[in-house]
Amino acid sequence: MNKTYRTDIDGLRAIAIIPVILFHLGYLSNGYLGVDIFFVISGYLITGLVFNEVEENKFSVLKFYERRIRRIIPLVLFTTLIAFILGLIFMLPDDLENLCQSVFASNFSANNILMKITSADYWAVKNDYKPLMHTWSLGIEEQFYLLYPVIFFFLKGAKKKFILPLLIFLTILSLTAFFKSTNISSKFYFLQYRFFELSIGGICAIYFSKRNPFINTSKSQYILYFLLIALVFLLFFNSIRGNDIKILTTTILTAGILVLGGLHFENNSLYRALISNKVFTGIGKISFSLYMWHQIVFAFSRYFLVDEITLIYAIALSIIVLVLSIITYFTIENPFRNRSKIKTKPLLIIVSFSFLIITSASLYVYMVGGNIKNVPELGINKSNRPSQLNFFSSQSNINIQYNEDIRALDKPFSDNKQGIGIKSDKVKVLVLGNSFGRDVANVLLESSFKDTIEVRYSDLASKSDDELKSRIKNADFIFFGSNYPTKELIAKYNIDMNKVWIIGTKDFGNSNGIHYNRKIENYSNYRTSMKTGVLENNLHLKKEWGEKYIDLIGLIDDSEGKVLVFSPDGKFLSQDTVHFTKYGAMFFARLLDSKFRDIMKLT
Incomplete structure (x- = not known):
């Protein structure tokens, strides 16, 4: 050589x-x-x-x-x-x-x-x-x-x-x-x-x-x-x-x-x-x-x-x-x-x-989950920083804990525990999906009618067929988040489409960093472009599911297809541009209050 x-x-x-x-x-x-x-x-x-x-x-x-x-x-x-x-x-x-x-x-x-x-x-x-x-x-x-x-x-x-x-x-x-x-x-x-x-x-x-x-x-x-x-x-x-x-x-x-x-x-x-x-x-x-x-x-x-x-x-x-x-x-x-x-x-x-x-x-x-300074846009300050620690676990991460907490609702309805339990007068709501389904559950739990509903969550990938069929049968209403149903899925679990609703896709841009490092004066009018293809996918889903589709993007976009990033009081709607913060769930709960009440016939 x-x-x-x-x-x-x-x-x-x-x-x-x-x-x-x-x-x-x-x-x-x-x-x-x-x-x-x-x-x-x-x-x-x-x-x-x-x-x-x-x-x-x-x-x-x-x-x-x-x-x-x-x-x-x-x-x-x-x-x-x-x-x-x-x-x-x-x-x-x-x-x-x-x-x-x-x-x-x-x-x-x-x-x-x-x-x-x-x-x-x-x-x-x-x-x-x-x-x-x-x-x-x-x-x-x-x-x-x-x-x-x-x-x-x-x-x-x-x-x-x-x-x-x-x-x-x-x-x-x-x-x-x-x-x-x-x-x-x-x-x-x-x-x-x-x-x-x-x-x-x-x-x-x-x-x-x-x-x-x-x-x-x-x-x-x-x-x-x-x-x-x-x-x-x-x-x-x-x-x-x-x-x-x-x-x-x-x-x-x-x-x-x-x-x-x-x-x-x-x-x-x-x-x-x-x-x-x-x-x-x-x-x-x-x-x-x-x-x-x-x-x-x-x-x-x-x-x-x-x-x-x-x-x-x-x-x-x-x-x-x-x-x-x-x-x-x-x-x-x-x-x-x-x-x-x-x-x-x-x-x-x-x-x-x-x-x-x-x-x-x-x-x-x-x-410590990157929580080393005050971040008003996320409601983080010295007095309320999380005390828990991350340690290379995908389900106990500090910054996704709000979403992960919904897994505690992955259980049967209260009056269907092997025939034992007190009969509940609450409306039984089943949310199906992945992390986006857990977002939907959080919106329901932040709503004004949360005390009148009983929310349960299931990930389609982790449940036996018999267990899912039982929950689907006992639910009054079923909301799909991200894992959108197919005809095959509906037939497999014998789902009554009269009680099924599809929660739409959502997106808050490519990164929150650029918004965080700007001096924003009017949060209510501040918007960002969504990731490529999101708007087209949303339109496709709307067409596919028609009146059964609950359009989240349509609630916060403008004529140019740009969406809100913050709530009116300057809080991020999402911490990672795809999942809700607590403030995001609260914000969408207000926007969807009348829609959900109409669907579930709540007074």
Whole structure:
């Protein structure tokens, strides 16, 4: 393998990072594939370096980990610290809590796992507002680095001949799992499905280090040009359907460029002009800083600065990212990589202390649900901050407790407990649905007629057929929230449509952050645009269910399709833009009071 520094790989890094940045600005739909280029480059460089050390009997697992720590951890810790501080200043509790989860997970190289659990759809709009969502790829790389050197440790000396066959075998396993799995989010976020991208780079580094089947002929340079053009075309044009094929194609093209580029990067003037020019190599050198900074800057800009990143904002923010990246490249990346500037012991002390402080602080803020300051818009102040703590439980989270409390109503009606009980004169109301169904139940419980009704809640996914049929039979009225009934469902449970009502969908925009950080004078007139497709879906449901449909959006939208964000007294209707706060439930209870009374014939 050529040990001369390859400037063309810096150029390839630039080709990778530019589309990623454009993707997160919303301008390039295939730009996320730049991450796949980085995976292949990493596998190629790391494997080449380690394999050379194995051949020279110089490989050390500890030195390998030290190099990875120097290369990655200082910048990760610094950028997660900056994101954490900005979150403390600008974010609402629910968003701050989510950020602190990401800080914690990123520092433990596990944000890909967290993203799989909390944001399975990488392309979802909500991810645009997550400052550390991009560290999922670092999670994959660092998990790879944690396991990868074990192969070389056990296959040293005479056993090194087994390294390449083992890598090929593991690559085939990973590729097979990648194409056979139907779980899109797992394939995107988990190492076992991404291993082949890194290992293909590694296979190329080993196989072509002493073999040159193409030889340095004029023909191979044309293949190299073709691969380069094809890669750029793939990134900038949506020419291939299917994410799996896009990822595999990107991997193969990148691997080919790395192999053939090694033959031509020194002597081929056209190739050098295309990929080793000063601009590309300069961008490539700071690509790690660019990667770490860009999403932090873009997400916080969306959160507290601008509703939409227009072209002018995109240029301005990109310049900010560039300046920050240059600064951290020279003040953090370079010094920590240089053993002569920062020795191993000071490195470990600095990294360990920083890790402990940042991770502990983020864990604490997560555990208190981000409730560290007064937020009048949510009715939060020093005297009423929740005393409970979060501890990685999806159903005991502080900020969703109001919604989760409805699960206590997941029980039979009071006069139907196996035939035992006092006969109730209250109107029996059954709410069916998921978390949106629990929102409906909260609206009913905040109503003026709450003492005249008995509310029960059931999640269709968690009840036996017999239990659901019993509750449906005994209910006077049934309200569906989110889990809208189908003809098959109605027939299955023999539901009387005369007592069924459909509670409409709802949405309060992309993020509350931009509203929270503005000085709003008239809450009653302040509105925001809904997420793309929500209004169309609402119209479709209205048409489908007709008079049985209770339109929530129609109660708060205007002629432009924008909806209210606050109650008249300045309280958020939703803490996460999709579920009700207590104030939101109270507000809609007032708006729906006469409608519900008419439906249930209440006086």
